[in-house]
Amino acid sequence: MSVFKFEEGNFEKEVLESNEVVLVDFYADWCGPCKMMSPVIDEIANELLGKVKVGKVNVDNNQELAIKYDVMSIPTMIIFKNGMPVKSFVGITSKEAILKELNH
Amino acid sequence: MYDVIIIGAGPAGISAGLYTKRANLKVLIIYKEKSGLEKANLIENYYGFEKGITGAELYQTGIKQAKHLGIDIKKEEVINVQIKENGEYKIITENQSYDSKTVIFATGNKKNVPKIKGIKEFEGKGVSYCAVCDGFFYKNKDISVLGNGKYAISETNELINIAKSITILTNGEKAPEIRADNVKIDTRKVREVRGENKIQEIEFEDNSKIKTDGLFIALGIAGSSEFAKKLGIMTNKDKIIVNENMETNIPGIYAAGDCTGGLLQVSKAVYEGAKAGLQAIKYLRKQ
Numbered sequence: 001m002s003v004f005k006f007e008e009g010n011f012e013k014e015v016l017e018s019n020e021v022v023l024v025d026f027y028a029d030w031c032g033p034c035k036m037m038s039p040v041i042d043e044i045a046n047e048l049l050g051k052v053k054v055g056k057v058n059v060d061n062n063q064e065l066a067i068k069y070d071v072m073s074i075p076t077m078i079i080f081k082n083g084m085p086v087k088s089f090v091g092i093t094s095k096e097a098i099l100k101e102l103n104h
Numbered sequence: 105m106y107d108v109i110i111i112g113a114g115p116a117g118i119s120a121g122l123y124t125k126r127a128n129l130k131v132l133i134i135y136k137e138k139s140g141l142e143k144a145n146l147i148e149n150y151y152g153f154e155k156g157i158t159g160a161e162l163y164q165t166g167i168k169q170a171k172h173l174g175i176d177i178k179k180e181e182v183i184n185v186q187i188k189e190n191g192e193y194k195i196i197t198e199n200q201s202y203d204s205k206t207v208i209f210a211t212g213n214k215k216n217v218p219k220i221k222g223i224k225e226f227e228g229k230g231v232s233y234c235a236v237c238d239g240f241f242y243k244n245k246d247i248s249v250l251g252n253g254k255y256a257i258s259e260t261n262e263l264i265n266i267a268k269s270i271t272i273l274t275n276g277e278k279a280p281e282i283r284a285d286n287v288k289i290d291t292r293k294v295r296e297v298r299g300e301n302k303i304q305e306i307e308f309e310d311n312s313k314i315k316t317d318g319l320f321i322a323l324g325i326a327g328s329s330e331f332a333k334k335l336g337i338m339t340n341k342d343k344i345i346v347n348e349n350m351e352t353n354i355p356g357i358y359a360a361g362d363c364t365g366g367l368l369q370v371s372k373a374v375y376e377g378a379k380a381g382l383q384a385i386k387y388l389r390k391q
Contacts, residue, residue: 028240031237032186032187032236032237032334032335032336033234033237033333033334033335033336034336035336036335036336036337036338036353036354037336059240060240066241070229070301070302071241072228072229072230072232072238072241072302072318073227073228073232073234073237073238073241074237074238074240076228088228090227090228091228091333092333092336092337092338092339092353093338094338094340094345
């Protein structure tokens with residue numbers, strides 16, 4: 001499985017201290033648009049395997065992370081570089097738009 | 105249970121209805137608003153009318169043609185579209201709900217984006233277009249809903265048991281009928297929404313302000329872009345993204361006509377409606 005499960009316990013190590021660019025998908029199981037976004041995130045993870053680290057944060061279980069990064073609408077996808085959020089996408093977003101930013 | 109529910113009764117919606125009904129499917133067309141077509145004075149660039157035809161006449165004739173073929177047509181406002189556990193769809197209107205195996209959006213070119221300073225800037229930072237998706241983030245908070253119609257009431261009802269208080273901002277329109285302890289109505293015109301990093305206050309044209317933690321947009325009658333946001337249909341600048349078969353990214357959901365962008369022409373809407381209908385037929389036969 002190439003998609004990580006990020007949580008409050010491993011977020012610092014896996015995301016903030018990562019040497020790779022990281023794409024984080026904030027979602028919830030009850031969120032319809034998140035379910036439509038999920039396969040797109042999986043495809044990105046497979047296509048950019050070894051180049052970009054991709055993972056998901058369940059906001060139900062990790063509310064502190066959602067608050068910390070001002071996530072107020074889901075799905076929200078945030079790209080982290082060197083521990084900093086550099087770009088976010090709110091709502092269902094095309095694979096092309098995310099790839100364009102990741103390849104930037 | 106319907107095979108196909110079409111939302112919208114303009115040329116795209118009716119065309120989709122004709123193709124699916126003639127394939128012996130159970131078809132329902134639901135519409136409420138006036139079509140953009142009705143506003144067209146005289147159409148002289150559409151095939152088959154010697155002296156042209158008025159938009160209103162073409163529109164009314166289309167609805168009559170669909171009725172003549174035996175298609176169910178209801179004039180009701182759709183306030184929600186849901187995906188059921190089994191992958192079928194539930195269309196909820198002001199009066200009742202209908203189940204369907206497929207849905208075709210033919211809701212036209214309408215935009216419900218309010219011309220209020222700051223709204224665009226705070227999208228995803230307190231400005232939301234989907235109560236059921238984002239209500240979670242506003243537990244015990246003071247929030248606002250912009251709108252005054254049935255759709256605004258429906259969105260407010262989604263939030264009543266989550267938020268501490270809800271202020272319905274009608275922005276100068278008349279107050280809707282709604283009664284709940286934590287809901288109040290403010291009919292003043294809104295000038296601007298403001299905040300640092302996220303929305304914090306709303307300023308009215310009379311210079312007074314209220315604090316708010318979130319603003320849910322629910323203006324007018326919900327159209328394709330509102331339903332797209334709730335369902336997770338991919339859009340580009342509020343137009344539904346479809347492939348050459350009018351399929352959206354969700355299996356069994358199609359879009360046709362002005363709501364997919366491009367040429368705002370009857371000929372294009374008729375073609376796309378036909379294509380969406382044929383694709384829905386194909387999809388249902390595979391099941």
